[in-house]
Amino acid sequence: MEFLTGVREKKTLDIGQIAQGDYEGRSVKINGSVHNIRDMGEVAFVILRKADGLVQCVYEEGKTDFDRKILKEEAAVEVTGKVALEPRAPHGFEIHIEAVKVLSEPDQVLPLAIHKYKMQASLEARLEMRPVSLRNVRERAKFRIQEGIVRGFRDFLHGQGFTEIHTPKIVARGAEGGSNVFRLDYFNKKAELAQSPQFYKQTMVGVFDRVFEVAPVFRAEKHNTARHLNEYMGLDLEMGYIDGFEDVMAMETGFLQYAMGLLEGEYKRELQMLDVTLPEVGKIPVVRFDRAKELAAEKYGRKIKNPYDLEPEEELLIGRYFKEEYGSDFVFVTHYPSKKRPFYAMDDPADDRFTLSFDLLFRGLEVTTGGQRIHDYREILAKMEKRHMEPEDMEAYLMIFKYGMPPHGGLGIGLERLTMKLLDEQNVREATLFARDVNRLEP
C-alpha cells in the first residue's frame, strides 16, 4: 500500500531561498513563467515570473544544447543554471542557464504587454483581459496588499478574543431592507442574497461575545460609479459588553494600527512597487455628523443641502478638512441621523433624531459603517412599529432580544474601498480581482 506522509520536498528553489542562501556559483533548479525575453544577439535575458518576484536568467549561445529561439513568453519552464551575484538584477542575483525544460506552452501570443512595469492599457481593457492582465507584477501586487489587510483583520481580532464565524448568504430577507437586493428562487421559496451578515453576527454575539466574518456581500444598487461594486468583501465584526459605540471605533483603530504594521513588516516589496505611503493611524479624530458638515461648509464655502446625509462631495471635503487641520487621513464621523440608519441602530438617548453610530472616512471616502445596536426586546419592537415593520417577518432575529442580549455594537468595512484608498486608486474596480457591476458579470 502506498501512503502520503506530508508535503513533498521539491528540487526546485524559490527566490527567497536563493536570495538568502549560499548558492553563489552553484547549480540550481528554478521554475516559473517566461515573463519576458530580451534578445541581445548572442546573449538573451529570460525573465521568469514567480509568485515571489522576477528572476533574471541569462542565456548564452553555445553554452547549452537548448535553442532559446523556441522559448515563448508565458511558457512555464524549469531552468537549471548557475547562480551569480548581480546587483542590477532583481533580488541581487541572476542564473546562467545550463538547461531549460518546457513544462507547458501558450497557444497564442499575449495581446497585452503585461511584462511592462507599468502596463499601457485602459482600465476597461485591463478588466476585459483580467485573467491575464493580473499577471502584470504591479497589478498583482495590489492583491498581495489586500491579502495583508485581511490577514491583519483576522489576526488582530483573534488576539482580541473574537471568534470567526460563517453565516449564510442565501437568506429569507436582507438586513438593510429596501430594493437593493438580489432575489432568487430557493426551492420555490422567495430568497435574497445577504446584503450584510448583520442579523447573524448580532445573533452570534449572544454565543461568543465577540465575532467576526470575512465574506462576500451583495447589493443590487444600480449606481455605476467609481466607488460601487455589486458584490464586495465585507470585513464584519460585532462585539458584546460595550460601554458605548466608542469601543467599536477604538477596536477599528486598533485593527488599522495592527494592519498597517503588518503591511510595513511583511509587504514592503509590494508597497514600494506601488509607491504606497501608509497612512498615520496613531490617533484618529472623531467628529459629530452635524459638526463635520458645518466645518466643511465654513472652510470651503459649500452650502449644506441635505442636513440628513453626506453627499460624496461633502465626504471629500470633510476628509480634506481633517487632513489639512489635523494631518489625518482618517476621520470618524459620528451620530448619523436616525432616518438614515437601519431600524436596529440605537438612537442617542440625548436626542433621538440621531444615532449612536459612525462612519469611518478614509481620504474622503466612507470605508466603514458601524455603531451600537438596540439590545432590548421592547425597544426594538417599538422601533420596528414606528417604521411600520412586521415583527412576524423576523422572528428568528427577534428571538435573540426576547431571550436576552448584552449591549453590543459592530461595524462593516468594505475591503475593496479600503484597499483602493490605501493604494491611492481612483476606481474601486482596481481593487477587486473580478469586478461585479451593473454592466459586468464576466470575467
Added chain:
Amino acid sequence: MEFLTGVREKKTLDIGQIAQGDYEGRSVKINGSVHNIRDMGEVAFVILRKADGLVQCVYEEGKTDFDRKILKEEAAVEVTGKVALEPRAPHGFEIHIEAVKVLSEPDQVLPLAIHKYKMQASLEARLEMRPVSLRNVRERAKFRIQEGIVRGFRDFLHGQGFTEIHTPKIVARGAEGGSNVFRLDYFNKKAELAQSPQFYKQTMVGVFDRVFEVAPVFRAEKHNTARHLNEYMGLDLEMGYIDGFEDVMAMETGFLQYAMGLLEGEYKRELQMLDVTLPEVGKIPVVRFDRAKELAAEKYGRKIKNPYDLEPEEELLIGRYFKEEYGSDFVFVTHYPSKKRPFYAMDDPADDRFTLSFDLLFRGLEVTTGGQRIHDYREILAKMEKRHMEPEDMEAYLMIFKYGMPPHGGLGIGLERLTMKLLDEQNVREATLFARDVNRLEP
C-alpha cells in the same frame, strides 16, 4: 478635538486573566451572561457564561445590597467580587459576589434548557431555536473547533507560499454545470451562484502560482440527506508547477497534520468537552478507485453495482476497510472515471477512461475532491468538443490556457463535512451555524 488612539483598556477581566494571574483574595470585575442560577437557600451559585468558558459566582445573602431574586437567566451582568480558589469550580476559581450591575435583561424565559451540559432536544428543535440553542456550551464548542480548522488551513497554506484570493459568487455560469445551480437575475442578465471557485482559482494560478480561498459555495441539489447542505463553506486551493496530482494530495496531508496539531495545541478545552479523539494523520493510504471498490466488495461481500461511481454505502465500506486494515481514518481514492469528473479534469494518459484525480474519504465520507487539471489549450478545447460544450460560453476561462498556464491541480474541502466527521456527528447540520437545506431557509 477628540481622538481615538487604539483599543480601550477595560476594567473587566476575562477568565484567562483570572485563572493565570495572581488574583486570589482580590476584588475583580467580570461580565457575562447569567447562564444558570442554582439556588441553595441562603447561598446561590450564579454561573456566568463568557466566550472563554463558565465562571462560578457565589451569592451569599446579607453580604451584598443586591437581591439575587431579581437576577434572571440570560441577563447580561457585570459582577464585582472577590476571587477564591475552588478546585471544584470551572477553571479552579469562584467569585464571591460583592455587587452586581445588570447591563440588560431578557424579556422572556428561555424555552430550551441551554444551560444543561448535554441539551435534551432533538436536532430539529435545536435548529429551529438555533439563535439561542447555540448558547449551550457544547453546541458552541463545535464552532470553535471549526474555527481552528479554518485557521489551520490558512496558516498552513500561507506558510507554503499560497496567496489568499476572493472571487465572485455571482457568475455567468457555474464550473460544474448541470442543473444543480441557483439562478438569479443580474440586471436583466442570467446569472448563477458559484458552485465552486474552480475557474477563478485556476485563473489565479497564472498570477500567484499558488492560491487558496475560503468562501461559501452554492449547490441547488434536491437531496435532503444527513450529508448535504445547499450552501456550505469550501476550503479551496489550487497550485501550479506540480509534478502530478500526488503533490496536491501531499499538500492536503500536510494541511491535516498542521490543523490537527493546532487543534491539539489551542483547542484542547473544546476537544475534551466534546470527547473528540483527533485522527492519526501521519500517513494516509492511497488506493485506486477500481481497486478500492474491489477491496470493499471482497472483504464485505457486497456486489459492485456501478463501476463508475462510489455509492455512499461503498464509501462507508472503503472507509471501514482502511480503518480495519491500516488503522487509518482517512484514505485517498484516486483515478476516478473520466465520465464522473468535470471536463477540466486531466485524463490519465495511461488510460483515458480514468482521470488524474482523487477524493479524500474521512471515516467513510467524501470530504474532498481534487486532482490535476488540463493546462493545454488544445487539449481542453478537444475535451470540451467531446462533451459537446461551446467554447464561446467560457472565453474568459479559456483565455488562461490560450496564453499559457503551468501544469496545476487543486482541491476543494467541504468544511462542514470535515467538521462533522471530526466531531463524530451523524448529521452535517450539526456542523453549520445556520443550515440551508431544501426545507430550511431560516433562521
